[in-house]
Amino acid sequence: MNWWQKLTKNPLARFGALLLLTFYLIVIAADVVAPYDPYVSQPDGSLLPPTKIYWRNQQTKKFIGPHVYPTTQGPTDLETGDRKLIVDWQKPSPVGLFVPVPEYKLFRVIPFNRHLFGTVGEGKINLLGTDEQARDQFSRLVYGGRISLSIGLVGIAISFPLGLIIGGISGYFGGWVDGIIMRLVEVLMTIPGIYLLVALAAVLPPGLTSAQRFLLIVLITSFISWSGLARVIRGQVLSIKEREFVQAA
Numbered sequence: 001m002n003w004w005q006k007l008t009k010n011p012l013a014r015f016g017a018l019l020l021l022t023f024y025l026i027v028i029a030a031d032v033v034a035p036y037d038p039y040v041s042q043p044d045g046s047l048l049p050p051t052k053i054y055w056r057n058q059q060t061k062k063f064i065g066p067h068v069y070p071t072t073q074g075p076t077d078l079e080t081g082d083r084k085l086i087v088d089w090q091k092p093s094p095v096g097l098f099v100p101v102p103e104y105k106l107f108r109v110i111p112f113n114r115h116l117f118g119t120v121g122e123g124k125i126n127l128l129g130t131d132e133q134a135r136d137q138f139s140r141l142v143y144g145g146r147i148s149l150s151i152g153l154v155g156i157a158i159s160f161p162l163g164l165i166i167g168g169i170s171g172y173f174g175g176w177v178d179g180i181i182m183r184l185v186e187v188l189m190t191i192p193g194i195y196l197l198v199a200l201a202a203v204l205p206p207g208l209t210s211a212q213r214f215l216l217i218v219l220i221t222s223f224i225s226w227s228g229l230a231r232v233i234r235g236q237v238l239s240i241k242e243r244e245f246v247q248a249a
Helices: 003-009 011-028 137-173 175-189 193-203 210-222 227-241 244-248
Strands: 054-056 063-068 071-076 083-087 093-106 110-119
Touching: 003 011, 011 137, 137 175, 137 210, 137 227, 175 227, 193 210
Parallel strands: none
Antiparallel strands: 054 063, 063 093, 071 083, 093 110
């Protein structure tokens, strides 16, 4: 039974694969899915709660479809520290799909002027609220997911071929080649991962962004994380090399 048959016969595996595929599609299309720029702040919009979507006009009580109202943070009470939300009930902003926005570069190449969802008017739709700097949390989550989900792929793309090739060479040739490679593998496996990460974070140039710093750390650690896989591949090659059908060939 191959991996595809196992996947199709396991409902939890199908659900997990579908969920993972959905996450990857969302972060790949983050430019379209995210309603706002993750680095742009909203005026007087720090620490706003998730935006409430209304269906009826809150003044006339007429049904006008999904809409939001411009919401800002009021001044802070110096005695209690409380801040009250200021909602402009006079300006309902309709919520829609594929709303027009100022033109931007999709994947930094294709000119595009639509977002998957958004508002028409002054109101903002913050599905997860805003942070201390008044930036949309949902947009930041979607863009941040690009880094988080790509890290695993980058690590596998580096460590898997290295482990496969080096482990295969070690098991195939054996002898002094195998001895040298296995000693190198043992040395790499003694390096503590946490201390290595701390050291790398300290020596990297301070001018790097958090994304660049994170990616460099993953790249460097991937070049030493292939040792475990190399030992497994080496053992498999050694066992297959001694079988009768291989000797006969």
